[in-house]
Amino acid sequence: xxxxxxxxxxxxxxxxxxxxxxxxxxxxxxxxxxxxxxxxxxxxxxxxxxxxxxxxxxxxxxxxxxxxxxxxxxxxxxxxxxxxxxxxxxxxxxxxxxxxxxxxxxxxxxxxxxxxxxxxxxxxxxxxxxxxxxxxxxxxxxxxxxxxxxxxxxxxxxxxxxxxxxxxxxxxxxxxxxxxxxxxxxxxxxxxxxxxxxxxxxxxxxxxxxxxxxxxxxxxxxxxxxxxxxxxxxxxxxxxxxxxxxxxxxxxxxxxxxxxxxxxxxxxxxxxxxxxxxxxxxxxxxxxxxxxxxxxxxxxxxxxxxxxxxxxxxxxxxxxxxxxxxxxxxxxxxxxxxxxxxxxxxxxxxxxxxxxxxxxxxxxxxxxxxx
Amino acid sequence: xxxxxxxxxxxxxxxxxxxxxxxxxxxxxxxxxxxxxxxxxxxxxxxxxxxxxxxxxxxxxxxxxxxxxxxxxxxxxxxxxxxxxxxxxxxxxxxxxxxxxxxxxxxxxxxxxxxxxxxxxxxxxxxxxxxxxxxxxxxxxxxxxxxxxxxxxxxxxxxxxxxxxxxxxxxxxxxxxxxxxxxxxxxxxxxxxxxxxxxxxxxxxxxxxxxxxxxxxxxxxxxxxxxxxxxxxxxxxxxxxxxxxxxxxxxxxxxxxxxxxxxxxxxxxxxxxxxxxxxxxxxxxxxxxxxxxxxxxxxxxxxxxxxxxxxxxxxxxxxxxxxxxxxxxxxxxxxxxxxxxxxxxxxxxxxxxxxxxxxxxxxxxxxxxxx
Numbered sequence: 001x002x003x004x005x006x007x008x009x010x011x012x013x014x015x016x017x018x019x020x021x022x023x024x025x026x027x028x029x030x031x032x033x034x035x036x037x038x039x040x041x042x043x044x045x046x047x048x049x050x051x052x053x054x055x056x057x058x059x060x061x062x063x064x065x066x067x068x069x070x071x072x073x074x075x076x077x078x079x080x081x082x083x084x085x086x087x088x089x090x091x092x093x094x095x096x097x098x099x100x101x102x103x104x105x106x107x108x109x110x111x112x113x114x115x116x117x118x119x120x121x122x123x124x125x126x127x128x129x130x131x132x133x134x135x136x137x138x139x140x141x142x143x144x145x146x147x148x149x150x151x152x153x154x155x156x157x158x159x160x161x162x163x164x165x166x167x168x169x170x171x172x173x174x175x176x177x178x179x180x181x182x183x184x185x186x187x188x189x190x191x192x193x194x195x196x197x198x199x200x201x202x203x204x205x206x207x208x209x210x211x212x213x214x215x216x217x218x219x220x221x222x223x224x225x226x227x228x229x230x231x232x233x234x235x236x237x238x239x240x241x242x243x244x245x246x247x248x249x250x251x252x253x254x255x256x257x258x259x260x261x262x263x264x265x266x267x268x269x270x271x272x273x274x275x276x277x278x279x280x281x282x283x284x285x286x287x288x289x290x291x292x293x294x295x296x297x298x299x300x301x302x303x304x305x306x307x308x309x310x311x312x313x314x315x316x317x318x319x320x321x322x323x324x325x326x327x328x329x330x331x332x333x334x335x336x337x338x339x340x341x342x343x344x345x346x347x348x349x350x351x352x353x354x355x356x357x358x359x360x361x362x363x364x365x366x367x368x369x370x371x
Numbered sequence: 372x373x374x375x376x377x378x379x380x381x382x383x384x385x386x387x388x389x390x391x392x393x394x395x396x397x398x399x400x401x402x403x404x405x406x407x408x409x410x411x412x413x414x415x416x417x418x419x420x421x422x423x424x425x426x427x428x429x430x431x432x433x434x435x436x437x438x439x440x441x442x443x444x445x446x447x448x449x450x451x452x453x454x455x456x457x458x459x460x461x462x463x464x465x466x467x468x469x470x471x472x473x474x475x476x477x478x479x480x481x482x483x484x485x486x487x488x489x490x491x492x493x494x495x496x497x498x499x500x501x502x503x504x505x506x507x508x509x510x511x512x513x514x515x516x517x518x519x520x521x522x523x524x525x526x527x528x529x530x531x532x533x534x535x536x537x538x539x540x541x542x543x544x545x546x547x548x549x550x551x552x553x554x555x556x557x558x559x560x561x562x563x564x565x566x567x568x569x570x571x572x573x574x575x576x577x578x579x580x581x582x583x584x585x586x587x588x589x590x591x592x593x594x595x596x597x598x599x600x601x602x603x604x605x606x607x608x609x610x611x612x613x614x615x616x617x618x619x620x621x622x623x624x625x626x627x628x629x630x631x632x633x634x635x636x637x638x639x640x641x642x643x644x645x646x647x648x649x650x651x652x653x654x655x656x657x658x659x660x661x662x663x664x665x666x667x668x669x670x671x672x673x674x675x676x677x678x679x680x681x682x683x684x685x686x687x688x689x690x691x692x693x694x695x696x697x698x699x700x701x702x703x704x705x706x707x708x709x710x711x712x713x714x715x716x717x718x719x720x721x722x723x724x725x726x727x728x729x730x731x732x733x734x735x736x737x738x739x740x741x742x
Binding site for chain 2: 001002003004006015017018020051073074076079080083093094095096097099100103118119121122149150151152153181273274275276277278282284286289290291293294295311312313314315316318329330342345346347348367368369370371
């Protein structure tokens, strides 16, 4: 990492070095509140996905506003949040391998830990480590409700796994993970409605089979920023795993919103400067692949629609600009990352601004926690 | 970062946790030697590009084998190498902004520092900070020889900049940066030859104009792994900036090699495990976007051509596999990253293996050094 910091608390915003990951605290706090308002009075709770921010300071703020805890993707990521005092973590992933399972069991001594399974072998391995380490672990069956990634087919296969979990003394069958990732990026409200209606049907069917076997399905969890109102109103989901709503990213701009959809604001930016300006229609920024993830497309330029980020190299971002653009060497721009989560993973710190001042610098403590 | 490590020295390779970035030391050392052999007896020297590895342990090995020093892309990246004892660093980038320039000048007290310019304003700002900090800085004119990114047009514009540098007392006009990045990924030997022939002509023309102005052009530097033999034999380049040759990446496999081209070996891998295996033709790995950069395409599966990595999410990699594949939960695979440099930037440590043992774990000290 850099031996010096991009900014310090109380610095003017104009003094932030580039490239830096910047959070607009006013927009961020409005986003936090919009989620609270959207879930108020509904029989669903928020378990915020920490893979978006990897930042304990943010998790604490989400929990202070009512979130039950966080989701993480990796055992080592979860460890960073447990170390920071978070008491309830759901690993929204399968955990395979003796080393990882042992770390998970150790975390379960210090916090309520949940994990997903989609294979009987995972259940038996979890039971073994929980027994040997004398801990209890919440286990959820992951159902493939349309994401076509992990998870068992809805119905009987899920019900058999639920029974297997319930039969293992140190494990607690906690419910179903029914996350439909691709639905969030379908562009029209109708497409998203259809996808989540199918996911909800799959969840309902699976729940009824498990209940017919005499087990209670306490929790049906899933949903993300792009669809969470649909899961909220489904009558079957009772926990929401939204993560990106705090930051938003460029990709969501391409979603057509329905009249009821919540308007979250862009709160996360990559601050960057022009470092080369030799041709009339080209400028080169100091933020490339290592500063903004391009897996969901190139970043946009905040409030500068005339500028187009066309190419990213490791440490260079190439802009196409109008021939009469006054853009000059050293000028500062704000990028809107195509995809926040992997962009956050590129930084050690989040520079939090309010108005024209740096208010805080937060550690992205779980950055690079891959294990 | 993870609170525990993927591996420790003397561990068996089978015990490395996943995902982990793994270096095959035997292949790496053969690659180092192949570069030494390829440059032996030629009037060119190697200045290895450290943006590929970000790892002082590797820089020291390159220098022990004759490299004059390293290239870096960022001031903070350079600082990590100077801190580790590297005495000669060329920043292959423009440096814009008072904070960055001050850090650069501080480094120039402790090591020989070079930097690129493509604008008179950069020259004047460098002169000012060098004067105030009482240091000398080597300054190279970057010439756009075909990369269409930074750099001035070959010829008069470059010659004017060289004169401006030479006229600033604390700066030393050191030569020309003539790097043609895109040439390295042209697929046929003929296309690469044509691109580097043009780049060499542009360098030669520019040199002659600068010499006609009474200045010496000590160094013409550039080239990368995909084309360096062409620059070596150009009669105009006298320094090679190759970086990827130590690791190689999947994208280079698509280059058709000519009969003289050096065969570097794949030495860098992402070790990953199967964490979900619910469908006959699908497996899900624990290595996604945060484990292998996909900017140059999806990773390949090492020595498993029947497996296809088709989709990356943050922490999931989806494989398409033959219906009769015996691939099972927990099976370990080795990914060949599409692009090594940004992949290395995702990890804090490099697990170095020899045969079936972990020999060392090296710090990727300049990971995330963006400033």
